[in-house]
Amino acid sequence: MPDLAHIAQPVDTPPLVFVGPSLPAKEVHQLLPGAELRPPIRRYDLHMARMLRYSVFVIIDGVFAQTDAISPREVVDVLQDGALVFGAASMGALRAVDCAPVGAIGTGSIYRLFRRGVLDREDEVAVTFIPERPFPALTLAMAAVRLTLNRAVRQNRMPREHAIQLIHAGQKLHFQERTWDAIFSSAGCLMPNKKLRSWLNEQDPKAEDARHLLKQVSSRIASDPELTRRPRATRLPFTDPDQTRSRSSLVELGPKFEASKPGMLLWLLQSNRLERYLKRAADDVKDGMKKLSFDLSNDWHQRLDYLTWEDLGCSDTILAKRILASVIDQMNDSDESIPEFYRLKAVAERMRRTGIIGLPSKIGGPMGIGR
Structure with missing residues (x-):
């Protein structure tokens, strides 16, 4: 059996950011200098990275449907092993809500909507994107549509009744089809004028949440550099959650x-x-x-x-x-x-x-x- 004694020892590692359609890589590096970027998170990514002694995990985007999504159990495992897990915007917001009671740290408007129980469906944050060129997303997340239209009402850009009609139309669309044009068309509404269309396209609540999270992580690491070298709580490998459940x-x-x-x-x-x-x-x-x-x-x-x-x-x-x-x-x-x-x-x-x-x-x- 290989000697695993070294696995528990602390080592300097950069914060690991899982990001895709919510924010471009260039902006991630600007907001969190030194970060190491990975594609949207999937099952076992956290286990593998923690075994390599990464200490700070920032989850923004993740996969689901055709590929196994990161499970709450995996997040709990790495938290109990001594790592820090931050989440916002998309899959990060979902898992931060799931695992907040055991130490996951979430932030942003979308995180709060799930935390308060206003939203409870994971497909609220689903979008379509091209894996080779993940940013920007090709479709809109329903949670982002809600926040944008709520903002439009508060700023008197459209009446409340109009916004509610558009939200109902957006809910009926599959996430792979959800665009502003499709939402307005499905609602039977006139397409927005050039000024409103431009404003709608500028709004990106998921990106806003992601930026806020990266700034928060950057600030915390600057005030406590030891966060990036937290030792493992055990020398043992992680147990496969699926095997545990099957037994x-x-x-x-x-x-x-x-x-x-x-x-x-x-x-x-x-x-x-x-x-x-x-x-x-x-x-x-x-x-x-x-x-x-x-x-x-x-x-x-x-x-x-x-x-x-x-x-x-x-x-x-x-x-x-x-x-x-x-x-x-x-x-x-x-x-x-x-x-x-x-x-x-x-x-x-x-x-x-x-x-x-x-x-x-x-x-x-x-x-x-x-x-």
Whole structure:
């Protein structure tokens, strides 16, 4: 067996930036001098780079559909191994939201829309691009369309009703077809005048978010150069998440998963992930979400992964169990139960190490959670 002792040692490495259609390479180098650029991120890119002892990862763009996308589990792995992961604009925003509870750092308008649960579909950031010449993108991301039209209304460039009509039209288009011309045509609207057309084409919320992130990373490295030489937490290679999942099942986890159920509900509420699993739930279950409230004990965050229903101080335990049962059914259908369980375990461990409480002692609001 090869000697892996050297792998854990710190070494100077440049920040690694995964970028494609959101920003040109020249601008990345200007905003983050010394950065090493890679194509849009895909499955296992982080594992491989961390094994080579890169310490700072900046995720802007990523692939999906025909190629396996970077998984949240992989991001969690490198975070727990001591690396820093920043994200914005596109795939970076999605994974920063997924992994924020365990230390991923996100920024920008698109990140905030997902973080607050305003958006929950990954295809909101999807665009078409040419791999050999990734910048600029050939189509528009729906999230960028929303932000641009909202900005147009605020600046009195178009009436609100007109913007809403265009947003509905954009939603109906496949991401490979979504352009301003196609959106206006699909909405049955007159094409914008030259001035408005020029303004629309100048707006690029994804690029704005990417620039903001790169400036933020540059500033942090300048103030603390040691960020680029963080040692690995282990000498061992990473485990293939797919192999781990194929060996695991809820049956094998058994009592561990059962004991985590109250904490699972709290974790899903906290991370705004609950709604994505209730798409097909009965209406009374959805309505029940609005009635949930908790009176948590002071030390709940130290034992998130084995809370009891009594610990939650839930106002309606029966209703909470019904909601969670519906959620778990949908997680099972989408093979998300095991990954979600491990996300919960990672969050619980992070909370124990840092003392982060993460939720107020009382949870309220329209969906049973403070926003």
